[in-house]
Amino acid sequence: MVQVDLITGFLGAGKTTFLRRYAAYLTAQGHHVCILENDFGAVNVDAMLVQDLLGERCEIETISGGCDCDTHQRRMRTKLISMAMRGFDRVVVEPSGIFDVDEFFDVLRDEPLDRWYTLGNVFAVVDALLPETLSPQAEYILASEAASAGRILLSRSQLATQAQRESAIDHLKRALAACKCSRTLTEEDFLIKDWADLEDADLAALDACGYQHADCEKLCFDAHDAFGSAYFLELGLSRQQLEARIPSLFTDAACGRVLRVKGFVQDAAGWVELNATADGLTAAPIPAGQEVLIVIGEGLDKERIEAVLRN
Incomplete structure (x- = not known):
């Protein structure tokens, strides 16, 4: 079965920066990788930022955003079906920063995808300089993206003070509590390190982090309206x-x-x-x-x- 990894993170958190490093590591390990990009709108900026990764062991597919949930699920399902027979052994999905993670899990459980793909690692990228105040919708997205993550990566940690890093972690914990998440975060759930200093051992540990089963009280709203x-x-x-x-x-x-x-x-x-x-x-x-x-x-x-x- 093809392993699928998911890289989540709120708008501007730094998902694409981490994706570049992670995908390069996977191809160096001999994997045949397909990056599935879903930017917020019709112009897929993030896909353009990973073009230099293209090669014999790395390809890129895109899904247009800016549509309702049902349409987006159909597009993702259709794209994964079309990719299934192309010889990839790893797929790395980078959705938009307002992505509903439940949508991703639902798609992978559908037939015939459940016979071709298996969920591997889920990463949540959280900005160490996270704003103190977000809207209720943004707070929910922040929490829901982290709830199932096997590892939470604090981006721009090298630019933040210790107090700012602690504030970002406390903010995330409050957001999880607000949506009555069943998960309690611990120090081991976080990677706090300048990504420029990541070594193969760090990336190997991330490649084995898996994901968590966690329940949240869903806030029902259309992200593309909010x-x-x-x-x-x-x-x-x-x-x-x-x-x-x-x-x-x-x-x-x-x-x-x-x-x-x-x-x-x-x-x-x-x-x-x-x-x-x-x-x-x-x-x-x-x-x-x-x-x-x-x-x-x-x-x-x-x-x-x-x-x-x-x-």
């Missing part, structure tokens, strides 16, 4: 302009509650990936991109967002 996105193609703005103006989106209440901004821009040296949360913005060179900026959040006003970006 969270929205605004897409901007070919804005015509320079890297410097975007880096200067994107931070204002997180502080301008008229824009809505902006949770994440990601996309690509081209400068004199080539393509650059932009990734921003309320805690800051990073820019990193990439081999290829597309001039697009995606803003994800709650109650977004696209016209106001564009006005801020265009200054």
